[in-house]
Amino acid sequence: MSVLEALRVAWSGLAANRLRSGLTMLGILIGVGAVILLVAVGNGASAAVQQQIQALGSNLIVVFPGSATSGGVQQGFGSASTLTMADVQALQNRQNAPDVAAAIPNTQGRAQVTYASQNWATSLTGTTQDFPSVRNYQVAEGQFFSANQVAADAKVVVLGATVAQNLFPGGQDPIGQSVFINRQAFQVIGVLAPKGTSGFTNQDDFVAVPITSAWAYLLGGRNTNVQQIYVEARSQQAMQAAQSEVTDTLLQTHHISDPSQADFQVLNQADILNTASQATQILTILLGAIAAISLVVGGIGIMNIMLVTVTERTREIGIRKAIGARRSDVLLQFLIESMFLSAVGGVLGIVVGALGAAILPHLITGLTTVVSLPSVLLAFGVSVGIGLFFGIYPANRAARLNPIEALRYE
Amino acid sequence: MITLEGVTKVYRMGKVEVPALRGVDLHVDEGEFVAIIGASGSGKSTLMNILGCLDVPTGGRYVLQGIDVAELDDNQLALVRNRLVGFVFQSFNLIPRVSAVHNVEMPLIYSGIRRDRRARALAALEAVGLGDRAEHQPSELSGGQQQRVAIARALITDPAILLADEPTGNLDTESSRDIMRLFVELNREGRTVILITHEPDIAAYAQRVVRLRDGLIVADERSPAAAHVPEGGWR
Numbered sequence: 070m071s072v073l074e075a076l077r078v079a080w081s082g083l084a085a086n087r088l089r090s091g092l093t094m095l096g097i098l099i100g101v102g103a104v105i106l107l108v109a110v111g112n113g114a115s116a117a118v119q120q121q122i123q124a125l126g127s128n129l130i131v132v133f134p135g136s137a138t139s140g141g142v143q144q145g146f147g148s149a150s151t152l153t154m155a156d157v158q159a160l161q162n163r164q165n166a167p168d169v170a171a172a173i174p175n176t177q178g179r180a181q182v183t184y185a186s187q188n189w190a191t192s193l194t195g196t197t198q199d200f201p202s203v204r205n206y207q208v209a210e211g212q213f214f215s216a217n218q219v220a221a222d223a224k225v226v227v228l229g230a231t232v233a234q235n236l237f238p239g240g241q242d243p244i245g246q247s248v249f250i251n252r253q254a255f256q257v258i259g260v261l262a263p264k265g266t267s268g269f270t271n272q273d274d275f276v277a278v279p280i281t282s283a284w285a286y287l288l289g290g291r292n293t294n295v296q297q298i299y300v301e302a303r304s305q306q307a308m309q310a311a312q313s314e315v316t317d318t319l320l321q322t323h324h325i326s327d328p329s330q331a332d333f334q335v336l337n338q339a340d341i342l343n344t345a346s347q348a349t350q351i352l353t354i355l356l357g358a359i360a361a362i363s364l365v366v367g368g369i370g371i372m373n374i375m376l377v378t379v380t381e382r383t384r385e386i387g388i389r390k391a392i393g394a395r396r397s398d399v400l401l402q403f404l405i406e407s408m409f410l411s412a413v414g415g416v417l418g419i420v421v422g423a424l425g426a427a428i429l430p431h432l433i434t435g436l437t438t439v440v441s442l443p444s445v446l447l448a449f450g451v452s453v454g455i456g457l458f459f460g461i462y463p464a465n466r467a468a469r470l471n472p473i474e475a476l477r478y479e
Numbered sequence: 480m481i482t483l484e485g486v487t488k489v490y491r492m493g494k495v496e497v498p499a500l501r502g503v504d505l506h507v508d509e510g511e512f513v514a515i516i517g518a519s520g521s522g523k524s525t526l527m528n529i530l531g532c533l534d535v536p537t538g539g540r541y542v543l544q545g546i547d548v549a550e551l552d553d554n555q556l557a558l559v560r561n562r563l564v565g566f567v568f569q570s571f572n573l574i575p576r577v578s579a580v581h582n583v584e585m586p587l588i589y590s591g592i593r594r595d596r597r598a599r600a601l602a603a604l605e606a607v608g609l610g611d612r613a614e615h616q617p618s619e620l621s622g623g624q625q626q627r628v629a630i631a632r633a634l635i636t637d638p639a640i641l642l643a644d645e646p647t648g649n650l651d652t653e654s655s656r657d658i659m660r661l662f663v664e665l666n667r668e669g670r671t672v673i674l675i676t677h678e679p680d681i682a683a684y685a686q687r688v689v690r691l692r693d694g695l696i697v698a699d700e701r702s703p704a705a706a707h708v709p710e711g712g713w714r
């Protein structure tokens with residue numbers, strides 16, 4: 070009997086038991102759909118994190134305070150205050166670091182910004198004049214603060230697009246207006262162009278002030294530390310050179326001779342990405358594992374149904390053998406039946422999973438999904454494999470029956 | 480064509496052994512029409528299942544067209560069931576929820592024949608007078624019609640031997656007569672027909688009557704000609 074014939078025989082067997090065939094398929098459908106959807110959610114999360122990191126700027130190197138450990142990033146960044154403005158200045162020196170285009174300090178805090186009756190809670194960035202170029206921001210109105218303003222602790226502020234919208238909802242020109250940041254009056258001198266959302270973070274919801282003013286007026290005047298230094302390399306090709314120049318320069322300014330004793334860490338985007346994607350990969354694996362369990366349950370459902378089918382159709386098997394079906398014919402018929410169930414269930418599951426992945430982000434804000442081809446292929450392959458694996462036992466049992474015993478079965 | 484030498488069959492049920500056949504010698508020539516009769520439990524069905532290669536004897540030899548059946552493997556036995564013998568059961572044994580014509584077609588599927596399959600199945604149904612019931616499922620047919628579908632199925636591969644285990648056991652007198660006329664016709668065409676029956680007037684269609692008792696042949700009588708020669712069609 071050819072495979073085509075076997076397909077036909079299997080098809081008529083399935084068509085004769087529509088409801089049961091449908092329910093069995095449903096089990097596989099849900100399993101495969103869950104795998105596709107949950108892996109898409111996991112992939113979406115890691116894509117969001119990647120975007121967020123890439124959005125930091127191009128050719129970016131970040132210097133964190135604190136000792137380098139093998140664990141890397143999970144050591145509380147910014148906890149130790151080993152970075153200073155002197156370090157930033159050393160990095161800006163062409164002699165020390167010819168491949169560095171610009172270096173800016175970064176200090177973060179919370180800010181309550183008010184204008185007239187408007188009130189907005191946002192994050193505060195203390196930095197220097199090169200912030201727009203290093204972090205890829207455009208100034209939409211007015212201008213960014215200058216080196217002089219940084220040197221003079223000027224009480225000036227540049228608003229992120231979201232902050233500007235919320236403080237000046239009527240569309241007035243913010244430039245030149247006085248706003249209060251944590252009860253201190255600052256003059257608005259510029260508004261940044263919107264950059265959009267990356268992942269869960271709105272990149273336009275912050276205000277930037279000279280780091281010196283942040284120290285003097287906003288962070289309680291207690292410290293003058295730099296939480297991170299962002300360094301922009303001259304080009305993508307210069308990244309590696311720039312990274313080692315940064316390390317050497319800082320070792321020098323910190324008077325450390327043994328690089329393993331460094332009290333700072335120099336990471337490029339790839340490093341940060343790696344660490345972050347390790348975390349999101351764990352998430353994806355976890356979600357995938359949950360979904361895989363439901364796929365296995367679906368597979369056991371197939372085996373269950375095929376066993377019931379074989380028992381219930383024992384007489385039919387006897388009849389088929391009595392009119393000349395060989396062992397392999399019966400085996401093939403039941404194997405194809407179970408594989409057909411799981412393959413069709415798998416395809417429908419892929420469709421449902423992909424649809425779910427398309428719809429879900431509209432229902433839950435901030436959630437992104439990415440359906441990946443490998444997960445689709447894997448889920449489909451696994452579902453067909455499940456059909457094969459869980460079908461073999463019942464099919465073999467059917468095929469081995471002696472015709473007269475099968476016929477006598479009630 | 481068919482030779483049995485000292486064939487025995489013992490069913491084992493746990494520790495109890497049930498001897499169903501206790502040494503049967505039988506020779507059937509090509510073109511014979513044999514009826515096997517005997518009391519219930521005398522071993523008729525057991526014998527028939529062995530003749531049809533649905534079951535294997537415990538002892539003795541079964542030679543079918545010169546081949547010792549004991550030497551055939553699983554696939555060869557399937558081939559014998561497919562090509563050499565057609566089997567008709569008392570309980571029809573059609574595959575449920577499958578159309579009549581597809582049921583008839585089934586042996587051809589297993590013999591790997593593709594050409595004209597549907598046409599041959601339809602012709603076979605036509606020959607048993609059921610051309611207009613091709614698309615009916617077994618549950619939509621009467622007992623007599625189902626048995627005729629089963630006969631069409633047994634004949635579709637054109638086997639030399641037709642075996643029937645109480646083919647009229649579940650049918651009324653009228654349908655029984657139709658079926659028997661069909662068998663006589665088939666025998667006239669040269670097929671070897673062996674059938675089991677309880678009823679003497681059914682046995683009377685045969686040229687030879689073999690009587691079983693307690694797993695042994697106790698009588699083997701030939702009548703010069705079949706008592707009831709069917710006149711005209713059986714429709």
Ligand SMILES: Nc1ncnc2c1ncn2[C@@H]1O[C@H](COP(=O)(O)OP(=O)(O)OP(=O)(O)O)[C@@H](O)[C@H]1O
Pocket residue numbers: 490491492497498499517518519520521522523524525526
């Ligand atoms: N599968 C089986 N297991 C155990 N014993 C069996 C089996 N099949 C038949 N027998 C026994 O073998 C003997 C012969 O049975 P068989 O079915 O051949 O009788 P039969 O002549 O066809 O009877 P009937 O006219 O009632 O159909 C009986 O005693 C029966 O109980």
Ligand SMILES: [Mg+2]
Pocket residue numbers: 523524525
């Ligand atoms: Mg019987």
